Amino acid sequence: MSSFETGVQLFKKLLMKQKNMDAYFANEEDALHHAFPAKATVHSGPFGIPMLWSTARNYLEKKSHEPRRKEALAYVHIPFCESRCLFCMFYQNPWTAEESERYCRNLIREFALWSGRPAQDSAPIKALYFGGGTPTALPPQQLKELLIAAKKYLPLSDDCEITVEGRVHNMTDEMLEASLEGGVTRFSLGVQSFDAKIRKEMQRIDTPERVIRRLEEIAANKQAAVVIDLLFGFPGQKGTAWENDLKIASELPIDGVDCYQLNVFEKSPLNKRIQAGLLEPAATLAEAADMFARSVEVFSSHSDWRRLTNTHWARTRRERNIYNSLAKGSMDCLPFGCGAGGKLSGHSWMQERKLSKWNEMIEKDQKPVFVMMKPQENWYLLRTLASSVESGPFSLKAIGEAFGAEIEKPLKPVTDQWIRAGLLEKKDDLFIPTVAGQFWYVTMAQLLTEALTGVLSKGSVRTEDLIEQSVYSPNQGQAWLDGVLRK
Ligand code: SF4
Incomplete structure (x- = not known):
């Protein structure tokens, strides 16, 4: 078997070749075993x-x-x-x-x-x-x-x-x-x-x-x-x-x-x-x-x-x-220690990983920040989408409403195809991953995040994301508990 990185690179190349929504489609033959050619990432989310x-x-x-x-x-x-x-x-x-x-x-x-x-x-x-x-x-x-x-x-x-x-x-x-x-x-x-x-x-x-x-x-x-x-x-x-x-x-x-x-x-x-x-x-x-x-x-x-x-x-x-x-979501997380990672108002950062350097900086009373990522546009919405798909059943309607945006409709070509492929089922407003969808959840979260990034960059969907009103709490655990899907 090839390494994880080889799979990710192969997948990226395939995505780059196709420029429309088909790029995110899954294999319809055998979703559990072959929905996608590889795993897209370890943790999903916006850049x-x-x-x-x-x-x-x-x-x-x-x-x-x-x-x-x-x-x-x-x-x-x-x-x-x-x-x-x-x-x-x-x-x-x-x-x-x-x-x-x-x-x-x-x-x-x-x-x-x-x-x-x-x-x-x-x-x-x-x-x-x-x-x-x-x-x-x-x-x-x-x-x-x-x-x-x-x-x-x-x-x-x-x-x-x-x-x-x-x-x-x-x-x-x-x-x-x-x-x-x-x-x-x-x-x-x-x-x-x-x-x-x-x-x-x-x-x-x-x-x-x-x-x-x-x-x-x-x-x-x-x-x-x-x-x-x-x-x-x-x-x-x-x-x-x-x-x-x-x-x-x-x-x-x-x-x-x-x-x-x-x-x-x-x-x-x-x-x-x-x-x-x-x-x-x-x-x-x-x-x-x-x-x-x-x-x-x-x-x-x-x-x-x-x-x-x-x-x-x-x-x-x-x-x-x-x-x-x-x-996994957009909540702030204060990091402490050598190699710790955290985030504050969408700014995520990693602390110094080298122990001697970390000690040196702390002894000079400096926060040992190594690299920080400023949030891309619509970070809160995209982060919420990725974490919701990663956790279990999710509602694009509810996520969109929390950010004042219609996101279900523009993503419909992808979600419809994933339903046909056997990765998702739909019950009322909730998309419920099948066992195959539960296995491919990180890849699906990343693909849906990238698909939405593409839609938003065209400007046809407007959001209220920049005011940071978010912290939409999808409460997926409850959705599982309510017996939406026990298999
Ligand atoms: S962090 Fe340490 S204990 Fe944990 S799996 Fe890695 S090597 Fe083993």
Whole structure:
């Protein structure tokens, strides 16, 4: 199988050849396996206009003195892992005691840097997410200090969802206790697979037995939601291994599961091993589609599991998935840490990824902005469209009305064809993805965003987007829950 990047390039070339709405059409023969020639992107959304280093920093410095009018999210990045997993492109630095201590000190300094400024303080933060890397690679006491400092410097709402991402391996009793004392309401744990051979090849540390036992113990605390990630498409995972992963996950007493597809990136260690013939190829798109469809069948067949998004399932009411749902949309998100990303009034930025540079900048009291994207025209509308399609059932009529624009009619040639191809069904104003549509959701979100960008650039549709009135909340989770589609 070719790498993820090769597929994206191939797709882009095909799109460039065709200039009308046909460019976005899907294959009508076999939508689940072959709707499109490749995946279009990892995360969908509109483009922006890049600004670098000091230009970006100066711009953002000014923005930090402008109030936020709405609730926001906050993201804290921990750029350390104990070891590198074979498939991962997010690995940054090995954990060391010395670097960890300096990092935590500086992270607290970054929380304090904008404290008192309107962009940070003027409206509550609804969800706070510690991601990475591996936040649980930190010593428990350091993580607790960070959680306490975040509460001190950030205006967290009373019912703020506070997530800590981590590995089961690090979830000792001390870690659990420190996290709960620090106010964590949700653990997002990367399990990936319960298969011993596959875990070993992925270079995951624990045995399946230990992972299962520990998940049961952590879930028994009932004070915080326990959510796991399951990866599908890894070499050798088809058939029994995946079936077993789904069976174990769906029967565990945990609160949520996210099933996500493996992307084999060109420069990943995994791709190198496959190219060297040391591992069999990863699942093809068609094989991954079958694995996804099986996950939908398994979780739908359990009456205690309910669907929150195309890929995310919840078993209890403790799992709210607030950060992940809202971060895809247009809501502001304040980023902290080395390699963190966030956005403010449509301006999205990445922070310095090199640890030494990030430390240096924080020690000079500079916000460590690396690159910023100024929003393209109609950013709010396009961002809302992309996130709505990514999450589940969506209403073009309601999105259009929220922005004072008629968008359903100009996109009708595409949505009609997708219905013919078997990617969507229509019920009243709601477009409901079929299982095939649920598998191709990112590609569909990107294509619809690009199709609408084309329509808007011709000026035939006018919008009220620039006044930032947006934050249309599509509430797709509710649409799944209302039983619009359980299959
Ligand atoms: S622990 Fe997570 S971030 Fe670190 S290498 Fe493994 S998958 Fe990547």
